[in-house]
Amino acid sequence: MPTFTGPAIATTRPSRRRSVWPCPASTYRRLSLLVDQLFTKIEQLQRPPFHPKWKEFAVRASVAGWTRFRGAQEWLDRNMPPTAAVSAASGAAPAPAAAPRENDALYREFLEWRATRTKASR
Numbered sequence: 001m002p003t004f005t006g007p008a009i010a011t012t013r014p015s016r017r018r019s020v021w022p023c024p025a026s027t028y029r030r031l032s033l034l035v036d037q038l039f040t041k042i043e044q045l046q047r048p049p050f051h052p053k054w055k056e057f058a059v060r061a062s063v064a065g066w067t068r069f070r071g072a073q074e075w076l077d078r079n080m081p082p083t084a085a086v087s088a089a090s091g092a093a094p095a096p097a098a099a100p101r102e103n104d105a106l107y108r109e110f111l112e113w114r115a116t117r118t119k120a121s122r
Contacts, residue, residue, distance in 0.1 A: 032071035039075050
């Protein structure tokens with residue numbers, strides 16, 4: 001069966017009743033618990049017998065123009081040093097980030113693909 005794979009992100013958004021965070025305390029708490037459990041166990045999920053796609057999960061990855069969920073950023077601040085600090089300590093150069101234009105082009109290509117796929121399924 002032909003398939004399409006591409007980068008995926010886990011995202012949250014404000015409720016429809018509110019245009020910005022903070023969300024209701026219970027929602028924030030549940031999302032924070034999910035982040036804590038997922039981020040804490042990511043190394044286990046990246047090893048067999050779990051699906052190989054877990055190896056692509058990058059906790060520190062960011063999306064241009066998006067703001068990281070505060071609970072996730074707090075977890076990162078507590079548990080993972082910034083990439084630049086790790087690179088500086090090890091003497092290794094940080095990996096170059098993709099150029100914004102390259103990301104934009106990839107995203108536009110994805111949107112075009114999705115639009116043709118939606119039209120084909122109707």
